[in-house]
Amino acid sequence: MFKCLFKLVSTLMICTLLLSACWSSREIEEQSVYVGMALDIANKSERDKQLEAQGGITEVDSLITATLQIVPIKSVKGNQPKEEGGVKKYLNDSETGDSIFEILRKYALKRDRAVIGHHMKVFIISTELLEKIDISTLSDFILRDNDLRPSCMVFLARSKAADALETNQPDEIPAFYIRNMTLNKYRNNEILDGVILTNLDQYIESKQSFILQNIASYQGESEFAGAGIIKGATGKWIGNLTQEDVSSISWVRGEGKGGLLKAVNDNNKIIIYEIKSLKTKIIPKVDGDRMTFQVNINSEGRLIENWDNRVDVSKIDVQTRMEELFEERLATMIQNLMNKLQKEFKVEVAGFGERLKITHPKVWQKVKKDWDEVFSDADVNVTIKLKITDYGSSAE
Amino acid sequence: MFTRTDDKITTTQASIFISSSVLGAGILTLPRSVVSAAKTPDVWLSILISGIIVILMAIVMAKLSQKFPDKTIFQYASNIAGKPLAFIISTLLLVYFIMIAGFELRVLAEVTMFFLLEGTPIWAIIIPFIWLSGYLLFGGINAIARLLQIIFPISVLVLIITYLLSLKIFDINQLRPFLGEGLLPVIHGLKSTVLIFSGFEITMFLIGHMQHPEQAIKAVVTGLGIPACIYLFTLIFVIGGLSVDAVLRSTWPTIDLLRSFEISGLFFERLEFPFLVIWTMQMFSNFTCYYYGASLGISQLIKVNIGPVILGLMPFIYLSAMIPQRSNDIFAVGDFIGWSSTVLFMIIPLPLYLIWLIRSKGLKQHV
Numbered sequence: 001m002f003k004c005l006f007k008l009v010s011t012l013m014i015c016t017l018l019l020s021a022c023w024s025s026r027e028i029e030e031q032s033v034y035v036g037m038a039l040d041i042a043n044k045s046e047r048d049k050q051l052e053a054q055g056g057i058t059e060v061d062s063l064i065t066a067t068l069q070i071v072p073i074k075s076v077k078g079n080q081p082k083e084e085g086g087v088k089k090y091l092n093d094s095e096t097g098d099s100i101f102e103i104l105r106k107y108a109l110k111r112d113r114a115v116i117g118h119h120m121k122v123f124i125i126s127t128e129l130l131e132k133i134d135i136s137t138l139s140d141f142i143l144r145d146n147d148l149r150p151s152c153m154v155f156l157a158r159s160k161a162a163d164a165l166e167t168n169q170p171d172e173i174p175a176f177y178i179r180n181m182t183l184n185k186y187r188n189n190e191i192l193d194g195v196i197l198t199n200l201d202q203y204i205e206s207k208q209s210f211i212l213q214n215i216a217s218y219q220g221e222s223e224f225a226g227a228g229i230i231k232g233a234t235g236k237w238i239g240n241l242t243q244e245d246v247s248s249i250s251w252v253r254g255e256g257k258g259g260l261l262k263a264v265n266d267n268n269k270i271i272i273y274e275i276k277s278l279k280t281k282i283i284p285k286v287d288g289d290r291m292t293f294q295v296n297i298n299s300e301g302r303l304i305e306n307w308d309n310r311v312d313v314s315k316i317d318v319q320t321r322m323e324e325l326f327e328e329r330l331a332t333m334i335q336n337l338m339n340k341l342q343k344e345f346k347v348e349v350a351g352f353g354e355r356l357k358i359t360h361p362k363v364w365q366k367v368k369k370d371w372d373e374v375f376s377d378a379d380v381n382v383t384i385k386l387k388i389t390d391y392g393s394s395a396e
Numbered sequence: 397m398f399t400r401t402d403d404k405i406t407t408t409q410a411s412i413f414i415s416s417s418v419l420g421a422g423i424l425t426l427p428r429s430v431v432s433a434a435k436t437p438d439v440w441l442s443i444l445i446s447g448i449i450v451i452l453m454a455i456v457m458a459k460l461s462q463k464f465p466d467k468t469i470f471q472y473a474s475n476i477a478g479k480p481l482a483f484i485i486s487t488l489l490l491v492y493f494i495m496i497a498g499f500e501l502r503v504l505a506e507v508t509m510f511f512l513l514e515g516t517p518i519w520a521i522i523i524p525f526i527w528l529s530g531y532l533l534f535g536g537i538n539a540i541a542r543l544l545q546i547i548f549p550i551s552v553l554v555l556i557i558t559y560l561l562s563l564k565i566f567d568i569n570q571l572r573p574f575l576g577e578g579l580l581p582v583i584h585g586l587k588s589t590v591l592i593f594s595g596f597e598i599t600m601f602l603i604g605h606m607q608h609p610e611q612a613i614k615a616v617v618t619g620l621g622i623p624a625c626i627y628l629f630t631l632i633f634v635i636g637g638l639s640v641d642a643v644l645r646s647t648w649p650t651i652d653l654l655r656s657f658e659i660s661g662l663f664f665e666r667l668e669f670p671f672l673v674i675w676t677m678q679m680f681s682n683f684t685c686y687y688y689g690a691s692l693g694i695s696q697l698i699k700v701n702i703g704p705v706i707l708g709l710m711p712f713i714y715l716s717a718m719i720p721q722r723s724n725d726i727f728a729v730g731d732f733i734g735w736s737s738t739v740l741f742m743i744i745p746l747p748l749y750l751i752w753l754i755r756s757k758g759l760k761q762h763v
Contacts, residue, residue: 149656149658150655151656201642202642204645358572359573361573362576362577365577
């Protein structure tokens with residue numbers, strides 16, 4: 001009897017030891033979740049100078065200002081009486097330092113709740129900073145840490161990156177907002193496919209040039225504004241592409257599942273083509289040292305807007321003329337893009353390399369080291385076939 | 397169902413036993429080790445070829461075991477090669493089993509600490525697993541086989557579901573060009589793909605426990621065919637989802653694949669957590685296979701009861717898990733285990749089989 005009881009009690013005691021709780025559990029209510037991070041060139045504020053004078057800041061040459069977008073727990077808790085509109089659902093907090101991890105840990109010195117990164121959604125770097133420091137250095141910690149998921153998206157900011165994390169719309173959290181904007185690609189081909197940290201890993205490892213979506217912001221309003229080019233060899237930002245260039249890249253890559261093409265007709269009036277389907281094929285040809293790329297763009301679409309009420313869009317010859325105009329317009333756009341890529345920046349970011357890698361793997365092995373230069377000397381021929389299949393619900 | 401008291405398992409159980417001994421922590425690092433050896437997306441071909449090689453190796457082991465029904469390698473080795481040689485062979489195999497058990501346990505602990513239980517001390521993860529596994533071993537091979545039979549379908553199902561959901565970021569162009577650099581990289585990849593099958597040596601003691609040893613070949617082929625398919629899918633999905641370049645920069649590529657996308661609307665938004673929790677069970681079964689192999693071997697070698705051996709092995713397994721200091725050491729141990737797997741095959745079943753052939757067929761001896 002005693003033996004039995006002893007067994008029972010000791011089992012229960014071991015159970016309480018093992019099952020009582022999670023070893024290192026921390027209540028979610030006691031954490032600060034950050035959902036976005038923006039990196040800028042450090043600008044010592046008055047506050048920093050004051051604190052430094054009192055020994056509050058590590059005395060090194062501060063380089064980077066990191067801004068975290070923290071979602072305060074109060075807004076999540078619910079059940080509290082809602083205050084009037086205009087209450088911000090987020091808090092942006094900046095810290096300055098020369099190591100990102102050090103900066104992150106500095107938050108422990110000034111906030112009662114530890115910041116955790118499990119839910120980081122966007123990572124924004126200002127082009128100004130990326131001109132000085134290369135992207136693999138800046139993103140090293142982000143790619144290494146175990147809290148941050150690689151599904152986080154990367155953007156560039158043309159002004160201060162921290163401004164992109166501001167909004168004047170109540171009830172919005174800019175980090176989520178920006179991330180969701182990339183989903184609008186089916187409406188506008190000036191939006192690039194969202195680049196996640198995994199893609200960034202790939203670009204850094206392959207040392208090829210690439211582009212990242214730019215965010216322009218002014219007084220709490222942000223929008224996608226073209227793209228910034230990052231040179232593969234140096235990992236630094238070298239210039240911007242306009243919205244039109246980004247749209248051309250979408251055409252060349254065959255990615256624009258939605259989107260439009262604007263042209264003017266013979267009477268100098270605006271006509272708009274809405275893409276319904278798009279098929280692009282890049283055919284590389286290698287002849288000795290000479291490299292030629294044949295780009296075939298085939299698209300069907302709808303005449304969606306016509307400012308010229310003198311023409312009858314239901315007539316076939318009018319449609320054919322419009323197709324020609326659209327084709328010319330697109331050819332000019334792509335020509336502009338190629339001028340920029342091959343002459344101005346001498347980089348290749350439009351997917352020609354990926355194509356060459358698949359069709360001519362042996363050649364690619366030879367040229368991949370200085371692909372940007374090789375591409376600058378290559379010929380690109382574009383053949384465009386646009387077809388207006390219908391003109392919407394008004395025949396006029 | 398009824399509880400069996402004899403130490404026999406069915407053919408299906410034997411297949412699952414072999415599959416479980418192969419499928420473990422290796423799947424988490426497999427894409428990186430293979431891709432860094434070959435540097436092309438064609439490595440999935442290497443897996444196919446090495447799968448066939450490994451199955452052939454295992455068939456030799458099974459054939460050998462079939463000649464001695466109801467006996468394990470630790471027992472029949474002396475029949476073939478004589479006592480002193482058999483002792484050396486068995487000891488090598490035992491050291492190998494203890495090493496691989498420690499390694500699997502350590503990787504399990506490392507992954508759990510990095511992604512799931514940050515802050516939990518490593519001994520608090522490893523020791524309960526050893527205890528639990530030891531408790532299971534007291535039940536004998538039947539209890540183990542039953543448990544594996546329960547865990548295996550669950551973990552494979554969850555694995556396949558998570559892979560299918562990763563189709564969201566799958567890009568077939570990442571797997572192209574096909575054979576762009578010829579067959580040479582595929583051959584290079586073979587080195588590391590053969591290594592990830594290490595552990596199938598348990599075949600040499602498992603066949604002796606089979607109810608129908610005549611079906612041993614079938615058990616071995618399905619038992620290794622399943623992991624080969626799973627590895628093939630792993631490579632295709634991870635490279636297709638992450639690209640060769642990103643795989644090279646990732647410590648745990650398979651987990652990074654699951655971390656690269658979010659599923660909204662499902663109960664789980666982040667699949668790495670359910671996957672890791674389930675795969676922990678698989679790593680546990682994997683570890684149990686070797687722990688059992690080591691205990692069985694020692695008890696048969698020095699002819700003692702298995703009970704004290706199980707208990708006595710616990711500290712050694714713990715030590716074997718804790719010896720590597722840095723993560724580089726752990727990966728080095730992993731590579732070493734892979735190599736010893738190949739070497740062990742070269743010096744144990746193959747010569748034994750040849751000696752047996754010579755003695756029974758050539759010299760007409762009764763072995």
